[in-house]
Amino acid sequence: MTLPESTNRIARATAYEGGVRAYAIEATRTVAELQERHGTFPAVTAALGRTAMGALLLAAATLKRDESLLTIEVNGRGPAGRILCSANGRGEVRGMVARPAVHAESVNGKLNVAGVVGTSGYLSVSRQIGEREPYRGMVELQSGEIGEDLAHYLARSEQTPSAVGIGVFVERDGSVAAAGGFLVQILPQADDDLVVELERRIAGLPHPTELIRAGLSPEEILGRIFPDGFRPLEGQGVRFHCPCTRDRFERAIISLGEPEVNRLVEEEGDDETEVVCHFCNEAYRFSRGEMLDILRKAS
Numbered sequence: 001m002t003l004p005e006s007t008n009r010i011a012r013a014t015a016y017e018g019g020v021r022a023y024a025i026e027a028t029r030t031v032a033e034l035q036e037r038h039g040t041f042p043a044v045t046a047a048l049g050r051t052a053m054g055a056l057l058l059a060a061a062t063l064k065r066d067e068s069l070l071t072i073e074v075n076g077r078g079p080a081g082r083i084l085c086s087a088n089g090r091g092e093v094r095g096m097v098a099r100p101a102v103h104a105e106s107v108n109g110k111l112n113v114a115g116v117v118g119t120s121g122y123l124s125v126s127r128q129i130g131e132r133e134p135y136r137g138m139v140e141l142q143s144g145e146i147g148e149d150l151a152h153y154l155a156r157s158e159q160t161p162s163a164v165g166i167g168v169f170v171e172r173d174g175s176v177a178a179a180g181g182f183l184v185q186i187l188p189q190a191d192d193d194l195v196v197e198l199e200r201r202i203a204g205l206p207h208p209t210e211l212i213r214a215g216l217s218p219e220e221i222l223g224r225i226f227p228d229g230f231r232p233l234e235g236q237g238v239r240f241h242c243p244c245t246r247d248r249f250e251r252a253i254i255s256l257g258e259p260e261v262n263r264l265v266e267e268e269g270d271d272e273t274e275v276v277c278h279f280c281n282e283a284y285r286f287s288r289g290e291m292l293d294i295l296r297k298a299s
Contacts, residue, residue: 014233015226046113053179056087083095184202265292
């Protein structure tokens, strides 16, 4: 299918005199690229897309636009296996899933995301900021639906009460028709009445993909959450991006050391050695002569 023109961006805002921080995302094309690169089946597409958008939203909320990286890992011990998505402060995201081509029976006509993710594992979030040791927090999965699990993580591991609504609408042909959602964080200065009112209002919203399919922008989604108004902050575009390059893979092969590189050369003989990036599925091929040169560098 041909996707409609997509904003692919995150909107940021505060509301109620700074008592609430909020972020809304539209990422249809970005999630569609993940689906195309990994060949995911529908429920896995939704799981991977939700995780990628969760990473983008948390990165927007916590990272500066530098080389910092936020990674969400979901492993519910379900058929899809481990899901891993990394986003930076510039709105770039990449992701992978261990087993992209698995199914789970639909539930009430909807994709069974928890069925492919599983519910007996964990969700972890790590932040790599510069050269410092990465911070990592982990919680047990609550539902396998990703959004609810991220909200549980923020409340338990980071003591920030949050509402997370993220969704991916997949067409019958497996293509992505809509992807988006929101993150609303309650700060300590917010009073109890405000919390109750926000919970009521968010619970009454249509599903995030309904809002996206209706043509709402990220700012308009925030307007549905905060009808009394909000203070917009600087937004940013989002996109799929993988920093892998041929040079990076060459350095990675060299780092394996002489014995392992020599084993690869002997196994492949005159054939090319192919390495594939798990995040973007790009393949890099090295001829025997190039591998021999790499072997010399590893010696």
